[in-house]
Amino acid sequence: MTQMTKGSNIPLSAARLRAELVWDTARGGPEVDASALLVTDSGKVRSDDDFVFFNQPRHASGAVQKLPRTVDGGQVRDGLELDLGRVESAVDRIVLGASADGGTFGQVRGLHLLLTDAATGAQVARFDMTDATTETAYVSGEVYRRAGAWKLRAVGQGYASGLAGLATDFGISVDDAPASPAAAPQATPSAAPATLAPPTTPAAPYTPPAPPLPAPGVPAGSAPQTSPSISYTRPPRPTTAPAATTPPPPAAPPAPLLTPPTGAPLAGYAPPAAYGSAPLSPPAPLSPSAPLSPPAPPSPATSLQAPSPYGAPPAPAGPAAGGPTAGGPAAGGPTINLDKGRVSLAKNQRVSLVKTGAPRLSRVQLGLGWDPAGGGRSVDLDASAIVLDATGKDVDSAWFASKKACKGAIKHQGDNLTGQGDGDDEVILVELDALPADVAAVVFTINSFSKHLFTDVKNAYCRLVDSSTQAELVRFDLTDSKPSTGVFMCVLRRAATGWEMEALGDFHDGRSVKAMRKPAAQYVRAGG
Structure with a gap:
């Protein structure tokens, strides 16, 4: 085995290789995700x-695929398998990247790249990365063509620009990535416009290998290939969905944003009357000569509503004067509160997250789940949260590439790659009292980066849970199915008396949260 140093290179004779990132978690630190980019001579x-x-996790050519993460004691491996015989002639090099989830590479202990012959199990090379500090993304090495053969170069170059830096540098279309990546050392304010920061230039410039000779089968005289400098940043993700963690309850309830803890309510923010407590007015006496009108037929939505384990849902929402235009979300009906316990919502129904006599909710978590529609085929979906101000402008987002929004007030808990198993597939935590004052709504979406359609999905739902007690408060089961790659599931909206939740269930095509940001603005509106 060759012990490599930064900038060194070795020839590769094996056709199938495992390129694994190995690190030590005995003393804690962030998780690391391996990735690869197949780059042409254009860079x-x-x-x-x-x-x-x-x-x-797999390239269409079969040349590169993710390996399952393994844990042996306190040592973790996350890597890729390379089949160099399947690399297409248009591919000039394979960039081996790494991204840190929940910290920087300066906090990753014992990180090294281990290259192994996949056929024999013999270790080919090892490269220790020891000079990382505040980087959130790293290029460990690259496998490149030279004189018709393959070589490995040890790179060891870090960047602080996250997935956005990697994507823009290599042509990935993440053109409206979050304004403030969670792990970036110099995070911009959460209310700043969504822009992509250029990759941080490392102190020691990285010199790419000399232009390679044409690959076997490429005619002589073809244009020479060049290898521009590399920028890499992180796509964070564990391979299984971690259990949602419950933050410890606060020693004392935090100061409320909209109502004082005791005494009279603030002006303009009177608490709502308890649901069902409003007295009924006596009916007017009937005139003997007035004909009786037949009773109104039951609402189709009500008569067809399936039984719910959480009791009957509130009356279906109806259109309201001055509501959204045709094609937008239906205007909500009366907003109820949590006085009667758990609430099961139907599409476009709203519930106020206020319970008479109870402390105001400060920490909640949105759990989202789904199952494959049939045959047990894995369906990889991604949950995201889009943060909007009162004008409908997105000010931040939490998604698989940036798991924190609003300086940690919103935290994405990880990814489920298959949709298999019981319980929530993905969980997003929200500290309601920590959200900036200009946040008017948080819209939650589910998307398929892998182009699965919602006709391939069944039993999709979202549920709101009190993080302090783990009590389920609200649930919405998606009953529709359309051949789309995205759906707006629900929205948390700031109202005069506190926060409310509305069930949406509106389908939209979009493989990631970036395609959902502009249409999400329609859900910022006052409750009816």
Whole structure:
């Protein structure tokens, strides 16, 4: 085995290789995700399909695929298998990347790249990365063509620009990535416009290998290939959905945003009357000569509503004057509260997250789940949260590439790659009292980066849970199915008396949260 140093290179004789990132978790630290980009001589990928990572674990050519993460004691391995015989002639090099989830590479202990002959199990090379500090993304090495053969170069170059830096540098279309990546050392304010920061230039410039000779089968005299400098950043993701963690309850309830803890309510923010407590007015006496009108037929939505384990849902929402235009979300009906316990919502129904006499909710978690529609085929979906101000402008988002929003007030808990198993597939935590004052709504979406359609999905739902007690408060089961790659599931909206939740269930085509941001603005509106 060759012990490599930064900038060194070795020839590769094996056709199938395992390139694994290995690190020590005995003293804690962030998780690391391995990824790869198949780059042409232009220095760019041909399309998003040339990016192999947790959410797209296999290249169509079969040349690169993710390996299952393994844990042996306190040592973790996350890597890729390379079949060099299947690499297409248009691919000039394979960039081996790494991204840190929940910290920086300066906090990753014992990180090294281990290259193994997949056929024999013999270790080919090892490269220890020891000089990382505040980087959130790293290029460990690259496998490149030279004189008709393959070589490995030890790179060891870090960047602080996250997935956005990697994507833009290599041509991945993450053109409206979050304004403030969670792990970036110099995070911009959460209310800043969504822009992509250029990759941080490392102190020691990285010199790419000399232009390679044409690959076997490429006619002589073809244009020479060049290898521009590399920028890499992280796509974070564990391979299984971690259990949602419950933050410890606060020693004392935090100061409320909209109502004082005791005494009279603030002006303009009177608490709502208890649901069902409003007295009924006596009916007017009937005139003997007035004909009786037949009773109104039951609402179809009500008569067809399936039984719910949480009791009957509130009356279906109806259109309201001044509501959204045709094609937008239906205007909500009366907003109820949590006085009667758990609430099961139907599409476009709203519930106020206020319970008379109870402390105001401060920490909640949105659990989202789904199952494959048939045959047990894995369906990889991604939950996201879009943060909007009162004008409908997105000010931040939490998604698989940036798991924290609003300086940690919203935290994405990880990814489920298959949809298999019981319980929530993905969980997003929300500290309601920590959200900036200009946040008017948080819209929750589910998308398929891998282009699965919702006709391939069944039993999709979202549920709101009190993080302090783990009590389920609200549930919405998606009953529709359309051949779309995205759906708006629900929205948390700031209202005069506190926060409310509305069930949406509106389908939209979009493989990631970036396609959902502009249409999400329609859900910022006052409750009816």
